[in-house]
Amino acid sequence: MRTITCRVQRYDGKSKRWIEEYKIPYEKGMTLLTVLTTIKEEYDQSFTYTSACRAAICGSCAVQINGQAFLACKTPLDDVLEALMTDTLFFEPLASFEVIRDLVVDWEPKFEKMKKIKPWLNPSSDGSREEGFIQSERDFHKINAASDCILCGVCSSSCSVLESSSDDSYLDPFILNKAFRFVMDSRTANPEEHLRAVLDNDLWKCVHCMECVTKCPKEIDLTSEIASLRSMTMEMGETKNLGARHAYAFYNDIKNKGRLNEATLPMKTEGVFTTMKKRVPLAMRMMAKGKINPLEIPKEVEGIEDVRKIYAYVQQGVQE
Template sequence: MRKITFTIKRFDGKKEWLQRYDLPYENGKTLLWALTKIREEQDPTLNFTSACRHAICGSCAIRVNGNSFLTCKTALDEILETFQTDDLNCEPLGNFDVVRDLVIDWKPKLEKMKVVKPWIIPKDTGTPASGFKQSEQEFQKIASPTDCILCGICASECTQLSVNQEGYLEPFILNRAYRFAVDSRDAAPEEHMKPVLDHDLWKCVHCMQCVSQCPKDINLSAEIAYLRQETMKMGETQNLGARHAYAFHDDVKNKGRLNEMTLPMKTEGVVKTAMKRVPFALRMISKGKVNPLHMPKEIEGIQGVRKIYEYAKGVDQ
């Protein structure tokens, strides 16, 4: 008889250990079914969370073989086929404090979320009786971000969060900032976006893990790009991220390519570049990786590049 081996990371509040469970394979089951069967038939001390069983509450997310999944939504057969193995390693979501076994602590994250004011700041127009009407187009702007169920998968997969827990905001918090900033009923979008800028908004490395793993297919990367653009429109252009973006923009528009010698100076300033980058630049020059005397010339077809810029500018307006 085929058996599936689950190696689960246990934690009792003080110590961690790995525990193995063998479960007879059954067709058409979910990961949540497997965890429930282990707890009911083999080990009643195993702790995990679940509620709705319909991918609505978001409470049952864990990591399996290094990737995060909603256990109620994920078919066991899908996992076995994806990893091509009958050995599954289960652990709690990453970038969260662990309470016990597969149970994580949400309280610090929810407290952190308050900085973006995840609620509507109402406009003066409208009354309790009339409400605040939205057009279909206005509603569609918030339809997808509102689908977020706070499962924590995006935070678990976030590579920036794994090295910057204190400074960076979880992707689902960025989602909340975006969702209320674009809501036509909200009177103060900047009050949702400014705190995001103050928490390393530009540190996102576009690894796309939050997008590829999101069980609700929310385009978090596009939301982050929007927040960056809007903060620049608010006049927040002197931070490192905005200056780096403008340096890219200007180099490509002017020459059709980047000038790697001047890019750090445009981003960080001459003094900081001299203090931080010169030793590295000298090593690059000594290895023949960079030619300090080379100044990029306009590429062939630069006019076409500039037409794309003009087109993009018109679309943005």
């Protein structure tokens, strides 16, 4: 009989941590939540995890398996075994969360963090309490996908920026999604307050690794939302920060030459003084390895006129 070896990260809620191993008989059609329930009901009643709806609505059953985050109730066991090419699964609590016990994580710090972006509708004066706010179908669809978020935490567990951050300043992807949802809501009185909140909390740190998008059980395009938030902050005049200057440096290099000038990119982003202070040692090592040539002036790529036509076409669409 085929068995699945489940190695589970245990924690007693105080100080003791250990790995517990369970061998579960394989059955076709099992989900990851079925595996967790089997361990709890048939092998070890002290084992602790969270679940509720079993229908990918509440978001409470998210866990990490072999370093990858999944929503347990929605994910077929067979898909995981095939993707990971192993019958040995290592269950852990979500990364980037404080652990309460076993696979149970503490959401309270995350909700406190979410308050920074004012995740509520501050209504405009266009509607009345009696009549409500009439929203067009087009305006509704602007927030429809973002509203699908079930706060499962899979995106946070998959975020490389949260994993590498030494402080708690960067906002989780689901928090940025919530900010996007209220910025885009046609009934919002002051979208700028949400935009300034995300800008003040390291909006530009996202590296577009797309892990949050590929792991999201609701298939929300979080990376595009973050890019839109960045564009909107620049549109309201926030163009002097490092992120905006870096974006403009990319934009202008590609428009002018069709390729990046990596030698001047740091100076355009951070300024000459900061670049000389922080980047020269790295630049010297890269020069020694032949990675960059500061004397080389990039030439225009073949077909640069077509590149500029694309810029003009996009700019025309933005103005319209």
